[in-house]
Amino acid sequence: MRRPLDAARSSHILCAGAPPARTHGAPDRGEHPLSPEYDVIVAGAGPVGLFGALRLAQQGASVLLLEAGDRLGTLSKASTFHPSTLDLLDEAGVAEELLEQGVIVDEIQWRNLDGQTIARISFSVLVGQTKFPFRLHAEQTLLTPILLRELEALDSVDVRFSARCDRVEQDSDTVTATFSGQGGEQRATAKFLLAADGSHSEIRKQLGIDFPGSSYASRALRVVTREDLRDALPGLAGIAYVRDARQSCSLLHMRDHWRFIFRVAGKSSDDEVLDPVAVRELIDTVVPGVSIDFAEVYSNRAHVAETYTSGRVALAGDAAHVTTTAGGMNMNCGLHDAYAMARAIADVLGGAPSETFEEAAAARRSVVKDVIIPGTESRAAGSEGDAEALAKALASIEELAGDPQRSLEFLYQASMLDTAPSLGVAR
DSSP states (O other): OOOOOOOTTTTTTOOOOOOEEEOOOTTTTTTTTOOOOOEEEEEOOOOHHHHHHHHHHTTTOOOOOOOSSSSOOOOOOOEEOOHHHHHHHHHOOHHHHTTTTTEEEEEEEETTTTEEEEEEEEGGGGBBBOOOOOOEEEEEHHHHHHHHHHHHHHHHHHEESSEEEEEEESSSSOOEEEEEEETOOOOEEEEEEEOOTTTTHHHHHTOOOOOOOOEEEEEEEEESSSSOGGGGGOOSSSSEEOOOOOEEEEEEESOOEEEEEEEOOOSOOOHHTOOOOHHOOOOOOOOOOOOEEEEEEEEEEEEEOOSSEETEEEEEEEEEEEEEEEHHHHHHHHHHHHHHHHHHHHHHTTTTOOOOHHHHHHHHHHHHHIHHHHHHHHHHOSSSHHHHHHHHHHHHHHHHTOOOOHEEEEEEEETTTTSSOOOOOOO
């Protein structure tokens, strides 16, 4: 069994000149002077930034974490943690607490609107490939407080809220971040900067890194009910793909609700898509009469930064890429970015060639561009009402589920085990 690095007892975790562990926010921002130099500055306290900061600290780096907001985000966005991601979180010592708060899903199911199960694949085929042969349904807002508590316990980490990074400057050896908040303008210098400041990343824009991409023709409509759908659909798995010529959607079991995810094509406005009568008609096609708590619509986009590095700055998570919502890939991929880049930075800090940093970033970009985006698009086939595409997709799914080797290959890829960073760091 892998054991997480115990930073509190590690002989090399405290760096010379590192500030005491603290989390700053109102009302005492700016009362403590910053260390003149950190090993790494991390911008953004979402799941990617927090995880990157934690992995860096666990490998001996002194870290300054800057977050523009005055607290952790509370919006429920990503909701799926894949086995590969749970392996990485486990190495950091944070998987166990997250597992206790989510829903463990041990099979994928395909169904039609007549209540028939077309195919199913058990995650048990992944036994021996991962410590966690299942996927976990849990909002990212459950992970971020766990990560923050771990960071607060470390002497080598300084967490600053209400600290918006306004400017980044660098030379051949250091990078300096100028950030502002209610405490006024401040500067901090480090050897590297990890930018995890979201899809609208100001740091990416300052560096002049292009973020090309496009929106898909379809959008995603998410509808939430507090009712247990298993009462109306016996045998329903925690993740089920309804594939039917009349209507297709995905059903996800969360800890206190179920989610319907529909792909919405056409030129209807968001207001038209969210019209209560239209939403009611959609839901009644799948589970007649079930209550509706709320509905929301969001666009599906695919953007990948032209490069993930510029000098001593690396992009990670949404700052580097945005993918479709299918398969819950984007947050998982971002957490993989954080793990890989933290290891690369720690290696360079420990004496590895500087090329290690650029090579790790280039590998992460290749994963998104060449594997993740094409893969999520292909797995969504048959979900948009095209009868011919649906028939082909269902035939392929039935063949897949009936072949143990192909089932293993499918879940291995869908679980991102083929693209995740390898486990293990130098102790």
